[in-house]
Amino acid sequence: MSGKNYSKYLETLELPPGASLSEIRKAYQHLKVLYSRESIVTLPIEDEISAEVKRQILRQIEEAYQGLLVSFEKEEDTLENEMSSRPEMKNYEQTSVELTTFTGQALRKIRERLNIDLQDIALSTRVQTQYLNDIELENFEALPPEAYTRGFIISYAEYLSLDSKKVVDDYMSRYSVWKDEQEKKT
Amino acid sequence: MIMKAINERSPEIWTIGGGKGGTGKSFVLSSVGICLALQGKRVILIDADLGGANLHTFLGINKPGISLTNFFEKKISLSDLVVDSGIKNMGLLIGAIHSLSPDGIKYTQKLKLFRHIKQLNADYVLIDLGAGAHFNTIDTFLLADKMIVVIIPEIIAIENLYFFLKNAFFRQLINSLGSHGLRDVVQNAWKNRAEHDIKNFTQLIDYLRGLSKTMENIINTKLSDFKAYIILNRINTSQEIMIGNSVKSICKKYFGLNSSYVGYIEFDPVISRCINKRQSYMQAYPASRCAKEIERLTENLLEGRDIIQRYERKKLQQIP
Ligand SMILES: Nc1ncnc2c1ncn2[C@@H]1O[C@H](COP(=O)(O)OP(=O)(O)OP(=O)(O)O)[C@@H](O)[C@H]1O
Numbered sequence: 001m002s003g004k005n006y007s008k009y010l011e012t013l014e015l016p017p018g019a020s021l022s023e024i025r026k027a028y029q030h031l032k033v034l035y036s037r038e039s040i041v042t043l044p045i046e047d048e049i050s051a052e053v054k055r056q057i058l059r060q061i062e063e064a065y066q067g068l069l070v071s072f073e074k075e076e077d078t079l080e081n082e083m084s085s086r087p088e089m090k091n092y093e094q095t096s097v098e099l100t101t102f103t104g105q106a107l108r109k110i111r112e113r114l115n116i117d118l119q120d121i122a123l124s125t126r127v128q129t130q131y132l133n134d135i136e137l138e139n140f141e142a143l144p145p146e147a148y149t150r151g152f153i154i155s156y157a158e159y160l161s162l163d164s165k166k167v168v169d170d171y172m173s174r175y176s177v178w179k180d181e182q183e184k185k186t
Numbered sequence: 187m188i189m190k191a192i193n194e195r196s197p198e199i200w201t202i203g204g205g206k207g208g209t210g211k212s213f214v215l216s217s218v219g220i221c222l223a224l225q226g227k228r229v230i231l232i233d234a235d236l237g238g239a240n241l242h243t244f245l246g247i248n249k250p251g252i253s254l255t256n257f258f259e260k261k262i263s264l265s266d267l268v269v270d271s272g273i274k275n276m277g278l279l280i281g282a283i284h285s286l287s288p289d290g291i292k293y294t295q296k297l298k299l300f301r302h303i304k305q306l307n308a309d310y311v312l313i314d315l316g317a318g319a320h321f322n323t324i325d326t327f328l329l330a331d332k333m334i335v336v337i338i339p340e341i342i343a344i345e346n347l348y349f350f351l352k353n354a355f356f357r358q359l360i361n362s363l364g365s366h367g368l369r370d371v372v373q374n375a376w377k378n379r380a381e382h383d384i385k386n387f388t389q390l391i392d393y394l395r396g397l398s399k400t401m402e403n404i405i406n407t408k409l410s411d412f413k414a415y416i417i418l419n420r421i422n423t424s425q426e427i428m429i430g431n432s433v434k435s436i437c438k439k440y441f442g443l444n445s446s447y448v449g450y451i452e453f454d455p456v457i458s459r460c461i462n463k464r465q466s467y468m469q470a471y472p473a474s475r476c477a478k479e480i481e482r483l484t485e486n487l488l489e490g491r492d493i494i495q496r497y498e499r500k501k502l503q504q505i506p
């Protein structure tokens with residue numbers, strides 16, 4: 001991996017040299033949450049740090065992440081022989097933008113292409129692995145009440161850096177159909 | 187242990203602090219000491235927690251009759267005050283009230299003690315500091331080649347840690363400014379903080395940096411030299427592991443302070459039971475999860491590296 005700012009970006013995401021794409025993604029998610037939500041780690045210094053400083057840090061994190069994604073894409077371009085065995089990052093951002101239907105199956109495909117385990121998502125989003133799995137299987141009856149399921153899907157989509165609104169709207173449209181049917185039955 | 191007139195090599199000094207009381211500093215220090223001793227390294231533990239010296243309890247031995255007091259009052263050499271810890275390769279030196287206690291020690295005595303600690307005949311000297319951020323505690327902390335801090339997943343412990351590290355950094359900065367004839371710059375800036383619109387650590391640092399090119403250089407050098415090693419103790423869930431990463435990130439991004447997150451230790455009720463039974467946990471339960479975690483973090487301390495996250499992740503699922 002090369003690129004002018006490559007090591008600076010890794011440093012911003014607090015990663016060692018040679019970090020994998022999935023590690024980059026995890027670090028990015030972790031830092032994004034850390035600097036945008038209150039937690040026991042940030043509360044003690046809430047009054048010391050200005051909103052502007054926080055915004056600036058978030059901007060740097062975002063820039064580092066996007067920059068690293070680009071260098072991974074470049075790497076994909078040059079290492080064509082590896083392409084078949086590696087997740088096709090080059091197309092990923094593009095496809096996910098173009099995609100409009102986010103079935104459980106589609107979500108799983110995207111996740112697998114990114115080389116991300118359900119456990120990783122569970123760890124970072126605090127949604128149980130079993131629910132994540134049910135989401136991908138569109139196993140609606142196993143999912144918790146609607147409001148929770150909505151929240152889970154948003155977290156899941158955010159973890160994959162997808163447009164969470166698009167994902168949840170599409171996903172819940174099928175969920176609603178199923179729910180209506182259930183209600184008719186009873 | 188006999189101190190040679192001239193040591194071939196001075197020991198590597200590790201100190202353990204962190205501000206808040208009861209986070210497990212003494213437990214961690216004694217356990218890390220045992221790990222090192224079991225690897226055949228010659229270790230001396232110094233209990234410098236003068237209010238509540240209790241390291242011996244973690245080793246399951248009686249309180250030694252001799253202490254640092256004898257060094258100051260009877261001029262007995264430090265190495266003669268090191269007692270058997272009950273563990274091979276490991277000695278123990280007990281502090282005492284009035285030796286390193288806040289205000290109880292003169293500056294020259296302190297320097298003498300530090301000089302003698304550096305001449306002890308051992309591979310590693312581990313110093314337990316006790317709670318608080320008094321400047322004597324901080325000065326002892328700064329003596330280290332590796333400065334270790336222990337936190338637990340609780341807001342107060344984390345708050346105290348930030349306070350402790352900021353203090354430690356300023357103390358070190360002031361000491362080194364002293365040698366440039368700039369000793370009072372920091373205090374003066376802080377005294378007149380209202381005038382300079384300084385409200386916190388970062389603003390003070392920025393203000394000092396702006397004073398002169400020399401100041402800027404000194405501060406940048408001191409910031410890049412400063413490094414703490416973070417241990418996260420008493421975690422209850424695997425999610426809490428990441429708190430160590432978060433604290434490390436905040437220290438760097440908000441304060442510019444470097445650190446390594448060397449590892450975590452789970453909560454294990456057996457630990458207090460061992461203390462009550464006057465057993466050393468590491469020896470009584472060498473195969474326990476905590477013992478393994480302590481071994482791993484000791485390795486990371488030796489290597490000066492962060493926990494290996496990829497490895498930790500595989501382990502995660504096993505924690506309830
Ligand atoms: N991982 C752990 N799981 C369960 N109990 C623990 C753990 N670590 C420490 N303890 C318990 O917490 C208590 C405090 O530990 P310890 O005395 O080492 O803290 P300390 O930081 O040295 O306190 P002080 O600031 O008073 O010196 C002890 O009773 C010990 O048994």
Ligand SMILES: [Mg+2]
Binds near residue numbers: 211212213235314
């Ligand atoms: Mg203690």
